Amino acid sequence: MDKSLLSELKKTACKVRLWTIEGVFNAKSGHPGGSLSAADIMTYLYFKEMNVDPANPKDPGRDRFVLSKGHCCPALYAALALRGFFPTDEIKVLRHIGAMLQGHPDMKGTPGVDMSSGSLGQGISAACGMALAAKLSGADYRVFAMLGDGECEEGQVWEAAMFAAHYKLDNLIAIVDFNGLQIDGTVADVAGLDKIDEKFKAFGFEVFQMDGHDFEQIEETIEKAKAVKGKPSVIIAKTVKGKGVSYMENKVGWHGKAPNADEYKTAVDELNTQLKALEA
């Protein structure tokens, strides 16, 4: 990856994290942990990979992104705002009465959101429908769907996986944000979602692994997934829940909780320090 691009992506991801914290803090609720774990991948998709146009968010030929783990929308909103889909000021009133930005993604009200989601397991099915529509119309757009690791406990994920492989949806790339934690504890303790790679392989997917915080790996892996023909791909992205904010990293408790004023200041200071280092 070009060094200047790498540097830009890192800085943008830092800003995505800052706006994620801003949104959740002002909302006094929301899901910072999984937003921060997914921030680098979303940054890569919106600032490098996807063919999208903020001036024409409903362009029929655009690439699609479905945030199946819809509760992590603070990071999606930050990426969309920074990409120019709407003003960043909207993030300051996230989850407020009358706000455009809802607690979970609303495709009707928010430019750039391709599917309403939030009830776990449902986004991946919609992504399959979008990919199938492209096949039917001879369109060449791709559909990216981001799932949580805990979300993969939903049976519907595997119904969708069966469907995607059966209909050879090679224009679908699923990305599992494998941060290892869910509300009630570690994924391993709660449900034992063991050998997820083998599970997807058995369902007919081409399976890739990557470090979800390493942009060069993200690029390399997504390029490989794009080259797969005749079957869908899934990328198991190893991530750190709460990534970028020291006290949130790998902590179950930061799944769905807003920082208080002191914690907010610490988070913003840390992220600004990271940003300054990148800009130096």
Add this chain to the structure above:
Amino acid sequence: MAETKKIATRESFGMALCELAKEHDDIVVLDADLAAATKTEIFKKAYPDRFFDCGISEANMIGVAAGLATAGKVPFAASFAMFATGRAYEQVRNSVGYPHLNVKIAGSHAGITVGEDGATHQCCEDLALMRTIPGMVVLNPADHYEMIEATKAAYAYNGPVYIRLGRLAIESFNDPDNYTFEIGKGITLEEGTDATVIATGLVVNEALKAVRALKEKGINVRLINMHTIKPIDKDIIIKAAKETGKIITVEEHNIIGGLGEAVAAVTAENCPVPVHRIGVEDTFGHSGPALGLLAEFGLDAAGLEEKISSLLK
């Protein structure tokens, strides 16, 4: 005039899909391993490239339909009413209803007339479930011709629609040369002043026979075919309440949550009159031949005639 040949509305639905597909490239049909039963197989044979079997995965099927709709397709997703609206209720609510996507959901084998399969498959709750979802149109056509027109109207309407299909072959009573279907507009089949019967779906023809028999006995009952449960035709209900003073609803559905309560809400808020609900009385069905069950539940012409007559004494 109407033919006497019996035809199930599921079959009419399959035929209507084919008619629509001739003119509209955007129609896509999904099923969940029940194409032979829901009669989407008629479409599958004619348009195999636009038919997708999702396997026994109703939740995913509804989501796939939602995704197709976001990309401009007009998906019709079919299964048994029990599974399309029951098992996949939350997918219909969140992936179709909330984003108000242009998805048509067809629930076949609705009501007790599934027959021998028994209670697990006799869905008497689908109308209730679907009408609670904001923005959902709920259709319950009563015969072959109405189903053909309702399916076309569902396609023409831009938004989510639930259509109830029946398994049992039934007579057609509508005159195809003199019939128009409009979403949300009930149809007066018989004029009358003593009371009004408002029926929906498969039992409309039974109610028609009952009302005609009562007329011969000097009981002058109005009959309205309420093919649209939501949006409900308030005007026709209020007019009937004012002019006849008493309403009796007839549905092959639990009396909780269906047509009867929709009608009662309109009268209670606009023109309070007695409303009596005839239907499945908050119980599960059981195995048996469809016509036998219809009689047992008092929803055949003879049972309805007796019940309506007793309510008007």
